[in-house]
Amino acid sequence: MSKRLIVGVTGASGSALALETLRQLSRAGVETHLVVSEGAGVTIAQELGSSGLGDLTSAASLVHDPRNLAAPIASGSFRTDGMIVVPCSMRSLAAMAHGFGDNLLTRAADVVLKEKRRLVVVPREAPLHEGHLEGMLKLARLGAIIAPPVPPFYTKRETMQGMIEEIAARLIGWAGIEPGPEMTRWGEPS
Numbered sequence: 097m098s099k100r101l102i103v104g105v106t107g108a109s110g111s112a113l114a115l116e117t118l119r120q121l122s123r124a125g126v127e128t129h130l131v132v133s134e135g136a137g138v139t140i141a142q143e144l145g146s147s148g149l150g151d152l153t154s155a156a157s158l159v160h161d162p163r164n165l166a167a168p169i170a171s172g173s174f175r176t177d178g179m180i181v182v183p184c185s186m187r188s189l190a191a192m193a194h195g196f197g198d199n200l201l202t203r204a205a206d207v208v209l210k211e212k213r214r215l216v217v218v219p220r221e222a223p224l225h226e227g228h229l230e231g232m233l234k235l236a237r238l239g240a241i242i243a244p245p246v247p248p249f250y251t252k253r254e255t256m257q258g259m260i261e262e263i264a265a266r267l268i269g270w271a272g273i274e275p276g277p278e279m280t281r282w283g284e285p286s
């Protein structure tokens with residue numbers, strides 16, 4: 097069976113990172129199950145334009161309605177290799193930290209945690225207050241990988257798109273997928 101990952105997209109800033117992550121996973125031959133939160137509609141339109149949602153859904157293998165709590169990814173018996181929540185809003189972060197499976201995205205994340213699969217969370221907010229940090233600590237203690245979208249400046253990528261590619265490559269690596277040529281490795285020829 098090919099690798100299968102859930103990609104959750106929430107209403108935090110960083111929709112371009114979600115799109116690049118989906119595209120890299122597609123090129124890596126990974127079956128992706130996309131769930132876009134209801135809150136993400138505004139940010140996707142704002143940041144990727146009117147075609148943004150369509151671009152995201154075209155890059156995914158399957159798309160699930162966030163209100164459909166009966167989707168396969170809502171159950172631990174459906175096999176996946178984990179989930180990336182990119183970008184992750186503070187609302188969804190708090191919901192995941194406290195086990196609120198109130199929509200398909202947060203339910204799928206809760207399932208990934210309870211099944212001890214990989215959950216890569218990409219929180220986007222600045223600055224962070226104690227509640228945000230407590231949520232991240234709770235999730236880290238539950239086994240999640242907390243991976244804020246921090247640019248690896250040492251790669252000397254000169255464009256925003258280049259940095260987005262580098263960050264997405266790292267995210268898929270943390271999710272257990274071998275990144276492609278977008279990933280610059282320190283000490284290794286590119």
Ligand SMILES: Cc1cc2nc3c(=O)[nH]c(=O)nc-3n(C[C@H](O)[C@H](O)[C@H](O)COP(=O)(O)O)c2cc1C
Pocket residue numbers: 105106107108109133134135136138139142184185186187188189220221
């Ligand atoms: C343009 C725009 C940018 C936003 N950026 C962020 C952000 O970076 N981080 C965040 O936590 N919320 C951000 N928000 C607020 C979330 O979209 C909002 O809290 C929403 O309810 C999150 O819902 P969700 O977690 O279900 O997607 C932003 C909202 C808008 C309209």
